[in-house]
Amino acid sequence: MNLSINPFRKSTKAANNTDTVPVVDPSWGSLSQTPPGSPGRSLQQIAEERQKKGQTHPPTSSNSWKNRKPGLTYASSTTALILENRPPHLPAKNPEEQQKHVLEYQEMIRGAKKKEVRDHKKQLKELEVRLRHEDGVQMHLQTWQDEILPNWETMKNNKKARDLWWQGIPPSVRGRVWMLAIGNELNITPELFEIFLLRARDRIKYISDLDSDGESEEAQAGSLEDSVDVIKLDIARTFPNLCIFQKGGPYYDYLHSVLGAYACYRPDVGYVQGMSFIAAVFLLYLSPPQAFHCFANLLNKSCQLAFFRLDQQVMHAYFATYEEYFQENMPRLYEHFQEQKLTPDIYIIDWMYTLYIKSMPLDVACVILDVFFRDGEEFLFRTALGILRHYEEVLLQLDFIQIAQFLSKLPSQLSSEDLFQSIEEIDMHNQKRFKEVLAGHLAQALTTNS
Structure with missing residues (x-):
């Protein structure tokens, strides 16, 4: 103007x-x-x-x-x-x-x-940062394609690869890297996906027939496979601003297929609210069979299984581990949370269910996933502490309700560079490693309940 x-x-x-x-x-x-x-x-x-x-x-x-x-x-x-x-x-x-x-x-x-001049200068600065980032991504893409991916086993733990990984994987190779990083311990194949996809469709038809015949809920309560019937309700709440996942959108059926197949593949877990966000992000970079491959293997990790199956003992051990590092890294904010009686389950559970995808800008959440698939569950809790460190001064001024609301939906201006700088400041190896601390709390939880 x-x-x-x-x-x-x-x-x-x-x-x-x-x-x-x-x-x-x-x-x-x-x-x-x-x-x-x-x-x-x-x-x-x-x-x-x-x-x-x-x-x-x-x-x-x-x-x-x-x-x-x-x-x-x-x-x-x-x-x-x-x-x-x-x-x-x-x-x-x-x-x-x-x-x-x-x-x-x-x-x-x-x-x-x-104000108009200030806004214009800010837009120019943001444009400059974005162009610089895009140039960097293009340079990194060549390294991923020519050096890292062709020599995955020897390069994945190389310092150069880890440094690039920390900055975020280029979107054009992100799906391939995610599949390699997550692995396939469950030996998921495209044929297996098709088998359970057909079972999910049969199950939905069966439940629909029971509803039309007026059968009781007890007749449907045989297994968590029946949770396929509620998937369509949750999909409507998944990225409502991205029309591709809404009914009539090109990815609606893909998302429904991956979630339905998983509910039948793991009837002991079924479908849990929040899973749709994880599956949706996989579908942004992978085909439905590949997304199912990553989704099933990821949710088979101990941390994800504990939360999605609501294993209280294991969950409390994770919370206790997290609070121990919280107190060490940010004692002042820790005391403020204690005074407000704000326990980790109030905000951590939602972060674990959706892997931060629902709570922060999507591009930032994808970089979090990049490093999480490499470093494992420790990085999820390090990210949680990084968020608190980044907004420490703000959170110290808020009360219980304000903090809970703030952490459920972080500011849209959050950038991956700023967040990762705060994450780097979190020390989780001062005395004992994360796994050792977690093992101690797990043992204590089992002793208490035995």
């Missing part, structure tokens, strides 16, 4: 003359520029002319005022209303008040211009 033209001003002329404003012909459109050669008139003259015409009320787009005063023109902006006269049933402005309003209006315009 050209900063020299202000859509809110009544005139660009007579900048130093504060006691006159130009008369605007409505035919000059929304920019409200003064026709060449139009003389300026004093505020008193304009007020008298408007009173003779019966147009003493500020022009407005309100239907009620248009009905009362037909023929009134619209104000060019709500900011400019300060220059208008009062309605006839109110005392008229005196010259001092009119002059004051002119000065206030000019101050508003100056403020608007300054």
Whole structure:
């Protein structure tokens, strides 16, 4: 936008003359520029002319005022209303008040211009960062394609590969890297996916037939396979802004297929709310059989199984481990959470169920997944502490409800660079490693409940 033209001003002329404003012909459109050669008139003259015409009320787009005063023109902006006269049933402005309003209006315009300049500079800076990031991704892509992927077993733990991994995997090779990093301990094949996909469709038809025949819920409660029937309800809440996953979108059936097949493949787990976000992200980079491969193997990890099966003992051991590192790294914030009685289960469970995908910008969540698939469950809890470190000063000012709401949906301005800088500041190897601390809490939990 050209900063020299202000859509809110009544005139660009007579900048130093504060006691006159130009008369605007409505035919000059929304920019409200003064026709060449139009003389300026004093505020008193304009007020008298408007009173003779019966147009003493500020022009407005309100239907009620248009009905009362037909023929009134619209104000060019709500900011400019300060220059208008009062309605006839109110005392008229005196010259001092009119002059004051002119000065206030000019101050508003100056403020608007300054804000516009600031916003423009911010946009240019963000563009520069984005272009620099894209250039870096392109350079990294060549390294991934030419050096790392062809020599995966020897390069995956190489320092160069790990450094690039920490910065985020290029989107064009992300799916391939995820499949290699997650592995296939369950020996999932495309044929196995098709088998359980057919079973899921049969199960949905069976449940639909029971509902139409009026069968009781007890008749349907044989296994968690029946959770396939609620998948479609949860898909509608998955990335509602990405229409591709909504009913009628190209990925709706893919997402339904992966989740339905998994519910039948693991009837001991079934479908749990939150799984749809994980499966949806896999589908952004992989075909449905490949997404099922990654999804099933990922949810077979001990941490994910514990949360999705609601294994209370194991979950409490993870929470105790997390709190131990929380207290070591951020004692002041830890004490604040204790005072507010904010326990980890209030915000950690949602993060574990959706792997942060629901709570932060999608591009940042994908970089979190990149490193999580490499480093394992420890990185999930290190990320949680990194989030708290990043927003520590903000969280210290909030109460219980405000903290819970804030952590459930992090600011959209969060960038992966800023978050990973905070994650790097978290020390989880000061005395004992994560697995050792977790093992100790697991043993204590089993002893307590035996």
